[in-house]
Each structure stands twice: as structure tokens, then as C-alpha cells.
Amino acid sequence: xxxxxAAVLGCSGLVGRQFVRLLENHPxxxxxxxxxxxxxxxKSYGEMINHASQPTLGxxxxxxxxxxxxxxxxxxxxxxxxxxxxxxxISAELELELRKNGLYVFSNASSHRMDCRVPLxxxxxxxxxxxxxxxQLREFxxxxxxxxxxxxxxxxxxxxxxxxxxxxxVTVTTFQAISGAGKRxxxxxxxxxxxxxxxxxxxxxxxxxxxxILGTLMGGRIRDHDLEIYPSCSRVPVKEGHLQSVTxxxxxxxxxxxIADLWSGFSGEPQRxxxxxxxxxxxxxxxxxxxxxxxxxxxxxxxxxxxxxxVTVGRLRCRGNRCSFFLLVHNTVRGAAxxxxxNAELALKKKLLAGE
Numbered sequence: 001x002x003x004x005x006a007a008v009l010g011c012s013g014l015v016g017r018q019f020v021r022l023l024e025n026h027p028x029x030x031x032x033x034x035x036x037x038x039x040x041x042x043k044s045y046g047e048m049i050n051h052a053s054q055p056t057l058g059x060x061x062x063x064x065x066x067x068x069x070x071x072x073x074x075x076x077x078x079x080x081x082x083x084x085x086x087x088x089x090i091s092a093e094l095e096l097e098l099r100k101n102g103l104y105v106f107s108n109a110s111s112h113r114m115d116c117r118v119p120l121x122x123x124x125x126x127x128x129x130x131x132x133x134x135x136q137l138r139e140f141x142x143x144x145x146x147x148x149x150x151x152x153x154x155x156x157x158x159x160x161x162x163x164x165x166x167x168x169x170v171t172v173t174t175f176q177a178i179s180g181a182g183k184r185x186x187x188x189x190x191x192x193x194x195x196x197x198x199x200x201x202x203x204x205x206x207x208x209x210x211x212x213i214l215g216t217l218m219g220g221r222i223r224d225h226d227l228e229i230y231p232s233c234s235r236v237p238v239k240e241g242h243l244q245s246v247t248x249x250x251x252x253x254x255x256x257x258x259i260a261d262l263w264s265g266f267s268g269e270p271q272r273x274x275x276x277x278x279x280x281x282x283x284x285x286x287x288x289x290x291x292x293x294x295x296x297x298x299x300x301x302x303x304x305x306x307x308x309x310x311v312t313v314g315r316l317r318c319r320g321n322r323c324s325f326f327l328l329v330h331n332t333v334r335g336a337a338x339x340x341x342x343n344a345e346l347a348l349k350k351k352l353l354a355g356e
Contacts, residue, residue, distance in 0.1 A: 005078050009084045010035065018332050028276065029344070033073065082103050083337070085337065102140075106146075114208060120146050149335070151244060168251055172231045173231075175245075240331065248323050266283050281310060283311050307333075309334045
């Protein structure tokens with residue numbers, strides 16, 4: 001197939017670099033535009049980044065010029081699909097402008113996640129919500145699709161198959177990697193040998209986004225799931241990978257074997273369609289008593305293009321109608337860039353990228 005031209009907004013950050021890595025040799029999309037802040041604009045991508053952080057970077061990509069993150073720049077590049085790694089404060093208006101000009105925006109920013117016409121998408125969990133873009137296309141020539149918060153990307157994935165047991169309430173404590181705060185998000189002396197038991201706005205995002213993702217599409221709108229969610233969030237001195245301790249409450253006793261079987265057998269539209277960035281098995285169950293661990297499991301997922309896209313669960317314990325476990329999700333891959341790329345792959349296969 002002819003590749004679709006794509007732009008990456010915010011290519012200099014940790015998520016932006018993951019976008020470039022995932023798109024450099026993608027079978028559906030071709031990098032045609034890279035943007036960043038005025039400080040990086042004018043340099044080549046290879047000059048801007050430390051090659052040690054992307055050792056497989058090709059010469060063609062290394063030579064690509066980095067431009068300012070402006071709508072006119074992206075439109076003039078000929079890009080049809082846009083992957084946004086910009087901060088929410090910058091992305092909000094720019095993404096609306098790109099939609100108005102007929103571009104298809106797949107955003108990692110939180111700016112539009114709770115818009116009733118914007119899909120908040122995890123393709124294995126709520127692929128049907130992608131049809132919300134048709135509500136946008138009635139007014140605009142383009143659309144916006146968002147991915148979930150980095151912690152929610154793992155949490156909603158493992159909760160989805162358990163909704164069959166009428167899951168009533170979830171308590172989750174997160175141990176979130178410093179990369180989730182960006183390159184300059186946490187001062188070294190604040191996090192070194194420390195745990196910070198607060199991340200601004202994170203707990204509310206987990207509550208709201210999980211309920212929307214697990215919700216039901218009815219008449220062109222999402223009816224949120226009524227699941228009770230009690231989150232507590234912390235930042236820990238780990239480079240990559242958000243570990244979460246989760247306790248679930250059901251209306252009746254549940255056995256560990258039942259839950260493990262649901263997780264192991266779980267798959268969705270990305271697996272059925274064999275999308276390039278989709279892991280063959282989206283939830284991996286670890287039986288070792290000391291897993292999952294970020295250093296061992298953060299890049300879980302096969303084939304190679306899907307490394308970091310699988311969610312790993314372990315330490316499952318059930319007693320009566322309550323079950324506890326740990327999960328691990330790669331925050332800048334499944335929880336950010338990889339999730340957006342998978343969303344775009346699904347949209348293409350569903351023939352929502354007009355003219356392609």
C-alpha cells in the first residue's frame with residue numbers, strides 16, 4: 001500500500017522520540033514532518049537528540065529538519081495524519097486548528113480526552129468508540145482521537161475482561177516512573193532515593209478516563225461505566241514503567257484461576273486485524289512471585305514491533321469477593337506513543353482516513 005504522510009508534534013520529548021522510533025519504518029505511515037519548540041527548530045533531528053537514546057536511528061530520519069509546532073508548517077508538509085506529543089497547554093488549540101484543516105490527529109495530550117465527541121481509545125478495550133469520529137466529521141473535515149493516561153492504559157486493559165464478573169469497585173496505588181513526567185519533570189534531588197506520594201491531577205484522570213473507556217456507546221455518546229475507582233498516585237525513582245497495585249471487589253467470590261484464564265485469553269480488534277503495533281497477547285500473566293518488575297518486564301510484547309505494548313500482571317491473590325494483583329505498563333510506549341500509533345492503525349483499517 002502507499003504510505004500516508006505523517007507528522008510528529010513535539011518530537012524532542014521522550015514521547016516524541018518514541019513516536020519517531022515507531023514510525024521510522026512503519027508499513028502504513030511515512031514521516032514527513034517533525035516539529036518541536038523554537039529552541040529545537042532549525043536543527044536536524046539527529047543533531048537535536050542524543051543518538052545513544054535512539055541507536056537504530058536511520059540516516060534519512062537523522063537528516064530530517066525540525067520545525068516549529070505551528071499549524072501552517074504541518075499543513076504545508078503534506079501530512080495527512082498527525083501524532084501529537086505536545087503538552088496539553090500547547091496542544092489544545094493547535095489540534096483543533098489541524099482538525100479544522102482536514103487532518104487526522106492522534107493525540108497523547110489530555111486536552112480533548114473528555115470531549116464527548118472525541119474517542120478516548122484503547123483499541124483492545126473499546127474499539128467501537130472509534131465511530132465517535134463520525135460525529136466530528138459532520139462538522140469538520142478532520143478529527144481528533146486521544147489515547148488514555150499512561151496509568152489508565154494498563155489499568156483499563158486488565159479490568160475490561162473482568163467486567164464480565166460485574167466488577168464493583170477498584171482501589172489502585174500507582175508507582176509511576178520518572179519518564180512519565182518528561183525529560184525535566186522531576187528534579188534529581190527530589191526523586192533520588194525517594195518516593196513522592198502525589199502527582200497533580202493524576203488521580204482524577206484515572207477515575208474519569210477509566211469510566212469513559214469502559215463505558216457504553218449509545219446514540220453517538222458514551223455512557224460512563226459506574227465502576228467505583230479509588231486511586232492513589234506516587235512518583236518513584238524508576239526510569240520506565242508504571243507499576244500498579246490493584247485490589248478489586250466483586251459481588252460474589254471469584255477464583256484466581258477464573259481471572260487468570262480471562263486475562264490469558266483476552267484479545268481484541270488489533271489482534272484480529274493483526275495490526276503492526278499490536279502485541280499478539282495484550283495481557284501477559286506472570287506466575288513468578290516477584291513479578292512484574294519494570295527492569296524485567298517493561299518491554300513485554302511480541303512481535304518486535306510490539307515490544308512495550310503488552311501489559312504484564314502478576315501476584316494475583318483472591319480471598320472471597322476481593323482480589324489483588326500488580327500490573328506493569330510501559331508508560332511512554334503502550335501508555336503514550338505506541339497507543340496512539342495503534343489507534344491510527346485501527347482507524348486506517350476501519351477506513352476512517354478518507355482518501356486512503
